[in-house]
Amino acid sequence: SIDRPYSSVQFQSGSYGLQRYIAQTGTPLGDRGGVAYVSFANTTFDGWRRNSDARRVLLNAGIAAPVGDKTNLRVNLTGSNNLFHVPGPLNATQVAADPRQANATYDSRDERRYNRLARLGASVEHTIDARQSLSALVYINPKYLQRSERGTFRDFTRYHGGANVAYNRRDSVTPTVRNRLTAGIDQAYQDGAILFYSLSSTAGRGTTLRDNKKEGAYNSGIFLEDELTLHDRLAVTLGLRGDAIAYSYQNFILPVTNASRTFAQVTPKLGASYRLSPTHTVYA
Numbered sequence: 001s002i003d004r005p006y007s008s009v010q011f012q013s014g015s016y017g018l019q020r021y022i023a024q025t026g027t028p029l030g031d032r033g034g035v036a037y038v039s040f041a042n043t044t045f046d047g048w049r050r051n052s053d054a055r056r057v058l059l060n061a062g063i064a065a066p067v068g069d070k071t072n073l074r075v076n077l078t079g080s081n082n083l084f085h086v087p088g089p090l091n092a093t094q095v096a097a098d099p100r101q102a103n104a105t106y107d108s109r110d111e112r113r114y115n116r117l118a119r120l121g122a123s124v125e126h127t128i129d130a131r132q133s134l135s136a137l138v139y140i141n142p143k144y145l146q147r148s149e150r151g152t153f154r155d156f157t158r159y160h161g162g163a164n165v166a167y168n169r170r171d172s173v174t175p176t177v178r179n180r181l182t183a184g185i186d187q188a189y190q191d192g193a194i195l196f197y198s199l200s201s202t203a204g205r206g207t208t209l210r211d212n213k214k215e216g217a218y219n220s221g222i223f224l225e226d227e228l229t230l231h232d233r234l235a236v237t238l239g240l241r242g243d244a245i246a247y248s249y250q251n252f253i254l255p256v257t258n259a260s261r262t263f264a265q266v267t268p269k270l271g272a273s274y275r276l277s278p279t280h281t282v283y284a
Contacts, residue, residue, distance in 0.1 A: 002028050002035055017046025017053070034065030047085070050102040051110070054084035070127040079118040086111040109148055110203035117143040131170050138163040143192075153205040155195040162188035178229045184222070191216035191248075212252040220244045225269070232275070239269030 005027040012020040026037035038061040047053040062076035088103025088111065121139035128134060143158035166184030173179055194213050198206030225239035248260040273283035 002026060004028065016048050017044065019044050029063065029065050032066045034063070036063045037061065047087070049087040049100045051085045051107045052087040052102070054082075056080065056082040056084075067124075072125045073122070074124075075120075075122045077118070077120050080115070082113075082115045084113055086113070108203075109151065109199060111148050113149075114146040115143070116145075117141065133168045134166070135168070136163070136165045148199060148203050151199055152210060153197040153199050153203075155197070155205075156192065157194075158190055158192040160188070160190040162186065173228075176231045180227045180229075182223075182225045186221045186223075187219070189216070189218045209253075214248075214250050214252075216248040218246045234275075235273045237269065237271040239271075240266065241269070242266045 005025070007025040008023070010020075010022040012018075012022070020041065020043045022039070022041045024037070024039035026035055028034065029036055039059070041058045042056075043058075044055045045053060057080065059079045060076070061078075062074065064072070064074045067073045086106055088106030090099070090101065090103060094101060119139060119141040121137060123135065123137035126134045139162055141158075141160040143156070143160065145154075145156040145158070147154040147156075164184060164186040166182060169181045171179045171181075192214060194211070194215065195209065196211035198208035198210060200206045221241060221243045223239065223241040225237060227235055227237045229235045242265070244262070244264045246260065246262045249258060251257045271283065273281055275281045
């Protein structure tokens with residue numbers, strides 16, 4: 001939380017064309033410790049080697065505020081636009097002649113990766129009483145990725161989303177023994193198109209579609225964990241997690257390769273830690 005509005009602007013520069021602009025601002029919301037914030041950063045870099053330049057824009061905005069006396073809400077939006085070129089490998093003779101040169105093949109293809117992605121998420125934490133609480137989150141994470149790679153121009157579209165619900169309970173068994181129980185479920189799913197094109201004479205997207213497919217993955221999990229702490233030094237953790245995972249693959253040019261796989265597994269967990277001092281802990 002903050003007690004007054006703030007704003008700042010920074011500029012940084014360095015060798016090989018490095019420049020970075022950073023702007024951020026925030027303000028309190030209401031009288032219960034809520035806050036709204038926005039930050040923006042733009043970085044450019046010419047690179048040390050040929051075809052190694054890069055740029056990135058990063059935006060982060062959010063709101064965190066109480067909703068009633070026992071509930072806190074957070075909403076966050078993050079977005080990035082990132083382009084970087086790949087100079088490729090050199091052999092020892094090329095490094096000795098000119099270590100700043102690019103691999104000739106990589107340079108002619110203008111090999112690069114261009115990533116545009118965003119994430120919108122929201123979380124809620126609710127205090128039931130002094131010992132119990134509930135938390136939940138949900139997010140969506142679209143991605144659009146482009147590459148010039150291995151003589152092809154590649155488009156990846158990804159839609160990724162998920163959610164989580166968890167229950168937490170803390171108890172004092174005795175004055176020197178504490179217990180923490182956590183249980184919950186989580187879900188995540190990602191799918192999207194993958195398109196490979198020929199590479200044009202200018203290293204852009206060509207007119208020949210070489211591959212058209214999609215790959216999806218779904219994960220559903222349930223978990224339970226209990227931690228017992230003795231004298232604030234020794235902690236023993238027991239846990240159990242069950243997962244059901246499904247993968248799917250579809251090829252719209254060669255449908256004979258279409259396939260799917262599913263997996264299910266229950267995984268136990270056993271852990272222990274011992275605090276030797278306020279700054280040293282050993283664990284297994």
